[in-house]
Amino acid sequence: MAYSLEGKTGTWEVVCGLEIHAQVISESKLFSGASATYGGAPNAHVSFVDAGFPGMLPVINRECVAQAVRTGLGLKAQINLVSRFDRKNYFYADLPNGYQISQFDHPIVGTGDVEIELQDGTIKHIGITRLHLEQDAGKSMHDQHASKSVIDLNRAGVALMEIVSEPDIRSPEEAGAYLRKIRQILRYLGTCDGNMEEGSMRADVNVSVRKAGEDFRTRCEIKNVNSVRFVMHAVEAEALRQIEVWESGGEVRQETRLYDPARGETRSMRSKEDAHDYRYFPEPDLLPLVLEEEFVARLKAKLPELPDEKRRRFCDEYAIPFYDAGVLVAEQATADFYESVAKGRDARLVANWISGDFFAAMNRTGRSIENPPVSGAALGELIDLISDKTINGRIAKDVFEEMVETGAMPGAIVEAKGLRQVTDTSAIDAAVTQVLAANPDKVAEYKSGKDKLFGFFVGQVMKAMQGKGNPALVNEAVKAQLG
């Protein structure tokens, strides 16, 4: 059901588009040879180019261009073989040149398309308007000194991709799903680490509201929102604010706003208003960026399989449900781990193990897919032991916990602890006889129609066998003896 907000005057639809700023993964900066690495001593990762010294000139980084092209391909977007850089002029203490080199009307990537999945399983397409390359600014800090702001230019000049969506987003959920999806695609491509806490990804959120069937109303831009949750909150908070403005007879002003997570509301950034004439013009220190078809083709050929395609392939190739496949492809490393274990094994069983006990152990132990609680080989061996009926599923869980705790291989654990499954029917029959004999009242109840007790008997038998009974054979034997 479509998301909407109820106001005093009726139902409102939310219209939202995102401008995502994603820091490009590269060794050096977009236009200088200084390191693009996060952190470092103040002003250590700075060249005279980054600091805007007289006579310094930008020279573009090939890898940053390649990363933008890869991202464009990943967003199924048009790659513009000729693009251009422009200067966006404004004064700020952490903008050394007094302008940002960006791409205004000839971006490197044009229109594209991204698929998002909503909670209810609906698939929705969000249009990409464009992607362009630009430089990041430095950082001003206002709390380091009583009377001064201080400036660190380590970030100045680091390459950013600005990914602009169409105003296709209609709810906070869609905004969140879209941002997560973009982050997932960039991480798959290796073009941005998607780390929102360190600021390698942040979003400007454009929000407006309208009544059904109306054209777009005035929008506001909420700057620099730095988590998926905040984006979702900001969309709703801003939509509610605008509804109130409209419904109280006011007019929403087009402006730049800031989201305050502590108060859960947006507020106006009037200070920025007068600086809005950016005087874009072509950057005369750079020439047009002309890409060879072959350059793009080479990057395309080496593009990794992206999450949507991988998910569909997993469903086909491993016969696992669409939902499970989505969980496994969320991170490329998880998908790789899954495939390394699933190859030649019961792929559905492997999927269940990874999304179940394995993830639980990973969270509990605070480990990651790169440094997993049990190795792929160990998990594979465990699956093999289950598949060849050496152990049953119940015992397997114990073995798994032992593996997490000690790092031992499952085969060794099974041998050492004698956990092999019992398939000897005479031993099983004996255990069943014993259990039935010990519970004559329950047997009577069962026979008078309380079918549910069947599970109780099976449980007791398994318990008596220290869990090692083959579940199918135990079931059979209980059924036989109960008549």
Next chain:
Amino acid sequence: MSLDSATVRRIAKLARIRVDDAEVGVLQTELNAILGYVDQLNEVNVEGVAPLSGGAQMAMRLREDLVTDGEQAENILANAPDRVGQFFAVPKVVE
């Protein structure tokens, strides 16, 4: 097109140059003389002509992604009018 004094002030503000009232009048006259002169471009028919933005007629060269610069904070800060430790310093910005 001709500039009024309010526009001169707005442009000065955009350019971050303080101008006093006397300067506004002088600038207004001078800038209008220049704009009056360049207005002759209106005579030129530029239909179908692409804008030429640069002096060089070639495609842009791309540099390899190598760290070749930086790690010289002292040089970067050596000319700073004001600094706090390894940071540049400016009057406090209230956001």
Next chain:
Amino acid sequence: MSLLNLTIAQASAALAAKKFSAVELTAAHNAAIAALNPRLNAYITTTPELALAQAQAADARIAAGTATPLTGIPLAIKDLFCTAGVRTTAASKILEPFIPPYESTVTRQLLEAGTICLGKANLDEFAMGSSNITSGYGPVENPWKRNGSDAKLVPGGSSGGSAAAVAARLALGATGTDTGGSIRQPASFTGLAGIKPTYGRCSRYGIVAFASSLDQAGPMARTVEDCAILLGAMAGFDPHDSTSAERAVPDFTAATGRGVKGLRIGIPAEYRMDGMSGEISALWEKGVAWLREQGAEIVDISLPHTKYGLAVYYIVAPAEASSNLARYDGVRFGKRVDGEDLIDMYERTRAAGFGPEVKRRIMIGTYVLSHGYYDAYYLKAQKVRNLILRDFNNAFEKVDAILTPTAPSAAFGLGEKMDDPVTMYLNDVFTVPASLAGVPAMSIPAGLSAEGLPLGLQVIGKHFDEETVFAVSAALERAAGFTALPSVRAE
């Protein structure tokens, strides 16, 4: 033998023959500067000790047999080139305390060739001007005087300090930069040769930017051959400048001896402007005759959009400058004037640091880029710029080089042409079109005005064909036989 009144080629030969040392040559120039610079103000900063140290190194190099033709040659460096450890002001108060920790590519290449830096030559503030009167460090006096007059004349601009230094024998040669005529017009006003090479021939790295799409470095010297020697060392591909051309540097010196036999020289009708002085057009006619006599074919051509060059220039250059000069904000380098807050600090710093002409151009540039005016001014100017480029491309299908006057007049008096900015801008009318098209152009001294002031002719060539420009210029130089000397000069 005077150590001051030499060409670079002569000095180079004498140094090689050990007739004098680089230290002697440099010391003579240091002394001449000490005597005359207080009057002419050609240098903003002099570097006598540095020069002597470099001269000692040059002598060692000459002794070791590893000298180049420029080893030991003392030069004036326009104070727009960043020089490591030597104050670089761009003639602006806003850069008064600025000591670059880096060297421009052009000056680095000159240093590597063994040249000596006598000091940083005066210029119009941020190279914005045609008379050197906009310098934040005072105007430069032209060493030339009108017959029977002691009135101070301007040396032209923006490379006026470079021009005055070389003309007054305070340097054997100089670096200049040319955005709309800043090498050619002062060369013409001071009886020197000077070339603005093709855009992209010399690296712009480390040169304080005025208008990035137009700025080019080039040499100024007493002869065409000296310019060829200097440009050979200044030019070349630089990976630090994206607009630098990846091309080999030809042997410019050899080109000066090619002659003009069989070359087609274009004479553009549109340069014959209303109000052009009789002596300028007479000199132009003379130039045509000299080339014809040496075997060139003279071809009438048309550069129809010439008259719009200045209007385009006075939109494009200020627009780029308004952005290029945004970095002078008192935060990372240069002078700061404290303020109540950040914006107040910016506004006070820039109001105090920039002179009136720079402010005017920043204001015009900001305006033509601002919302609602971009299309009418900047975009329109870019389109007309393309038409001007087409004019040259069309002309160069028919001719190998173009001959025009360099400036519409001889040097004028300090204080003249000050009525309004446009009158001053008209000085650049003949030099600006080549800058807009990015083609090479050279001014050579071709004669004296009735008042005894030098007048220059301009040779314009095809993109990256400086060799033909040198060949034609050298032919004109030979025919003109210009030997006059300025009245103020070191002996």
